[in-house]
Amino acid sequence: MRLLIATDAWRPQVNGVVRSLEHMAGEAPGFGAEVTFLTPERFRSFPMPTYPEIRLALAGPGAVARILDDVAPTHVHIATEGPIGLATRAACTRQGRAFTTSYHTRFPEYVAARAAIPEAWSYAALRRFHGKARAMMVSTPSLERELAGRGFRNIMRWTRGVDTALFRPRNERILDAAAPVFLYVGRIAVEKNLEAFLQLDLPGTKVVVGDGPLRGELEGRYPEVRFLGTLAGEDLARVYASADVFVFPSLTDTFGIVLIEALASGLPVAAFPVTGPMDVIGTSGCGVLGSDLREAALEALEIPKGRCRAYGETFTWRESARQFFSNIASAHSGS
Template sequence: MRLLIATDAWRPQVNGVVRSLEHMAEEAPRFGAEVVFLTPERFRSFPMPTYPEIRLSLVGRGAVSRILDEVKPTHVHIATEGPIGLATRLACARQERAFTTSYHTRFPEYVAARTAIPEAWSYRALRRFHRGARAMMVSTPSLERELSGRGFRNIMRWTRGVDTALFRPRNERVLDMAAPVFLYVGRVAVEKNLEAFLGLDLPGTKVVVGDGPARAALEGKYPEARFLGTLSGEDLARVYASADVFVFPSLTDTFGIVLIEALASGLPIAAFPVTGPLDVVGSSGCGVLKADLREAALEALAIPKDRCRAYGETFTWQESARQFFSNIETAHAAC
């Protein structure tokens, strides 16, 4: 298999889409696959309005058609619904190439949070985008049920994994702060519902790792919280291992790789009972999911770290890659 993956999300962005795709490329040889990426690095781009950290590529169907002719992939996967994803979809349709897609991000909710565009309009556009795919991959059963109810078809499951050698419990605590430490990791943006966490009356210290367009305003509004900016690798892993509870206030994430990074680090989860936490935490006993996030955070303090670690170890990138490449082969075999 020579797989071309078209994605608008790419380095230097730090998010679950980028991490997932990078791990698929690392695992590809194990499954007899070679991965070639079509990313914003190939094109001129401009910053996305209201979210300059994300750049939108200036790309058309013709440019992608030429790249397809050059790369000669046996399979094509479109990971995002941005300019590169759309151009690749159009090029595949023109060349009568089969392709698969994946649904990573709740763009309708994100767009509605920033503009007056109704969610229904965005979902209509997304249905059209994914309709031509041989399969659309989603990360959880809850998301599959929700999107099926919205008229999406040909859905296949693709779970996520975690590097359990990097994200693990550690004896050292690099956070010299009042305990207990309640941690959030992710984008600092309006759609992440961070104020639901930062506004809680909790003992100890609230810590935010990540960056985004809402950071300056939130730092000013919540001076008692500690904002550490974007961290990665060992620096990020040591912070996870130094915290006591991972608080996930998002109502819109489709999975939340940070959830399983936290679990692998021995952290219990406090979150709302919504898609993502419901699927990842479920009935594992490794988190508290409640409409009252403060109660969830306080109750999560009693959950044993070794239980969380053991559960976190069940999410592997090898299994994620097995599902991913199997889905692509199965979908293309049906052509």
């Protein structure tokens, strides 16, 4: 399998889409696949309005078609619905190439949080985008049910994994902060609903890892919160292991890789009962999901770390990759 993955999300962005795709490429040889990425690095780009950390590529179907001819992939997967995804979809359609897609981000909710555009309009556009795909991959059962109810078809499941050697419980606590430590890791943007966490009256210390357009504003409004900026690798893993509870205030994430990074690090989760946390935590007993996030965070302190670690170890990138490449092969089996 020579697989071309088209994605608007790419380094230096730090998010679940980028991490997932990088891990798929790392596991590809074990599944007889060779992966080539089509990313914004190949095109001129400009900063996304209201979110300059994300750059939008000036990609057209003609340029993408030439890349497809040069790479000659046997399979094409479109990971995002941005300019590169749109151009790749158009090029594949013109060339009669089959392709698969994945649904990572709740763009209708994200757009509605920034502009007065009805969610129904955005969902209609997404149905058109994914409608020509042989299959659309989603990360959780509840998201599959929701999107099926909105008229999406040809849905396949693709779960996520975690590096359990990196994200693990550790004896050291590197944070010089009053315990208990309540941690958030992720983008600092309006769609993450971060203030639902920051405004909680909790004992100890709140710590935020990540960056985004709202960071400066929130740092000014919540001076008691520790903002550590973007961390990765060992630095990030050591912070996870130094916390006591992972608080996930998002109402719109489709999965939340940070949830399983926290679990693998031995952290119980406090979150709202929505898609993502409900699917990841399930009946594991490794988190508290409720409409009162403060109560959930305090109750989560009582959950044994060993239980969380054991459950976190059940999520592997190997299994995620098996699903991913199996979905692509299955979707093209009727070609």
